[in-house]
Amino acid sequence: MDGPDEYHVPVLPDEVVHFLREGPEAGEIMDGTVGGGGHAARILQDIPGSRVLAVDRDPDALDQARLTLSPWAGRVRFLQARFDVAAKGAGIMGPSLRGALLDLGVSSRQIDNDTRGFSFRSGDAPLDMRMEGVATGGRTAAEILNEEGEAELTRIFREFGEERRAARLAREVVKRRRTEPFERARQLLDALTVVHRRSPEAGEKARVFQALRIAVNRELEALDQALPALRDALLPGGVMVVISYHSLEDRMVKRAFREWSRHCVCPPEIPICVCRGEPLGELLTRSVVRPSEAEVTGNPRSRSARLRAWRRGV
Ligand SMILES: C[S@@+](CC[C@H](N)C(=O)[O-])C[C@H]1O[C@@H](n2cnc3c(N)ncnc32)[C@H](O)[C@@H]1O
Known part of the structure; x- marks a missing residue:
């Protein structure tokens, strides 16, 4: 380990x-x-x-976290x-x-383990992507590609992957699966190459894989x-x-x-505040916190x- x-x-x-x-x-x-267990170790050490x-x-x-902690x-x-x-x-x-x-x-x-299928780097990787691993009953990425309708695939690629060619990619997937069901990462990369009419950039591949991962794991x-x-x-x-x-x-x-x-969570159409007017809590980050350049x-x-x-x- x-x-x-x-x-x-x-x-x-x-x-x-x-x-x-x-x-x-x-x-x-x-x-x-x-x-x-990286964050948890810091918490236990510093608090x-x-x-x-x-x-x-x-x-x-969890096996790794047990060891780290x-x-x-x-x-x-x-x-x-x-x-x-x-x-x-x-x-x-x-x-x-x-x-x-x-x-x-x-x-x-998870990304670096080629048997899990989260990464596009190994064409041979199975299109699995279930975070619980193979023991779970949930649908794999391959099953989603092979079973979902074109409209739902379009939504997945567009909403979760911000893929501009989402509809074309979904159409290409539906066409290809009729002759060869999706099993390995390479097949999805091939479909993406056809849709882009060139070898897709790393960011474009990553977004499509991310979209499927989000769908698989809900x-x-x-x-x-x-x-x-x-x-x-x-x-x-x-x-x-x-x-x-x-x-x-x-x-x-x-x-x-x-x-x-x-402070007030009443719907706008109510003229007078009927809620208790007390916020449930307070924002500790007025604006979002991003990692430093270093x-x-x-x-x-x-x-x-x-x-x-x-x-x-x-
Ligand atoms: C970015 S990593 C967390 C790394 C961790 N903070 C560390 O310092 O090592 C995200 C982890 O969340 C788990 N995860 C993602 N979605 C989850 C969910 N809905 N319920 C439980 N675990 C989830 C993943 O399996 C993964 O191990």
């Missing part, structure tokens, strides 16, 4: 610790995307007495689950969290469910930190945090990261 740094270099680690320190001292911090609920849907990630074994609980499910569980007996962290997307380890639904569940699981003064790498995810987080920080140079995969933080009212 790799050391934590080879597994995944944590993004914006100082900022994550800085905001989580602002929470109360009681309760646990839920790391809903523990991955290789004395903190306890972490380490969650990941990928069993391989072994020096703090008495202060960590591990749970293999989707973070939206874990968030609902954390709040079942009432608020219990002093902090919550979501560092969305996939880890370097990533936006998980975030949409997790945000209010985590908010309700926070203790008074508890802090939520979310790092996103996709504009749709960042928009969801920005809207939710703004909405929860407004961080991006040292860890290019941090390039698109956007961090936002919010604190529940006391």
Whole structure:
């Protein structure tokens, strides 16, 4: 097994610790995307007495996190689950969290492992992309390409991948699968080459693979469910930190945090405020936090990261 740094270099680690320190001292911090345990290790090391609920849907990630976090074994609980499910569980007996962290997307380890199919770099890689691994019953990327209608494929490529030629790519996929069902990354890259009439650039390939990954793992639904569940699981003064790498995810987080920080949540057609007029909490990041140039140079995969933080009212 790799050391934590080879597994995944944590993004914006100082900022994550800085905001989580602002929470109360009681309760646990839920790391809903523990991955290789990089952020969780920093939390346990830099926030004395903190306890972490380490969650990941990928069993391989949890194995690595158990190893990375072994020096703090008495202060960590591990749970293999989707973070939206874990968030609902954390709040079942009432608020219990002093902090919550979501560092969305996939880890370097998942991308670099050719058998998982997250990356376009190996043409032979199976089009799988399920974060839970092969043991899960969920649909693979290949199954989505082979089974979805043209309109839904267009939506996936356009909305999740911001692919300008989404409709043409969907048409090409539907045409090709009639004679040869999709199984390997190379087949999708070939379809993309035809649509672009040239060899696609790395960024264009990455966006199409990302779009499929988001669809396979229903990533936006998980975030949409997790945000209010985590908010309700926070203790008074508890802090939520979310790092996103996709504009749709960042928009969801920005809207939710703004909405929860407004003084009045009455619909505009009501002339007099009938809500309690108390915001649910406050934004800790007036504008989004991005990695410094030095961080991006040292860890290019941090390039698109956007961090936002919010604190529940006391
Ligand atoms: C960017 S990595 C996190 C890396 C981690 N912060 C670290 O420092 O090592 C994202 C992780 O979140 C997990 N993940 C993504 N979506 C998830 C979800 N809905 N529920 C639980 N885990 C999820 C992935 O399996 C992956 O391990």
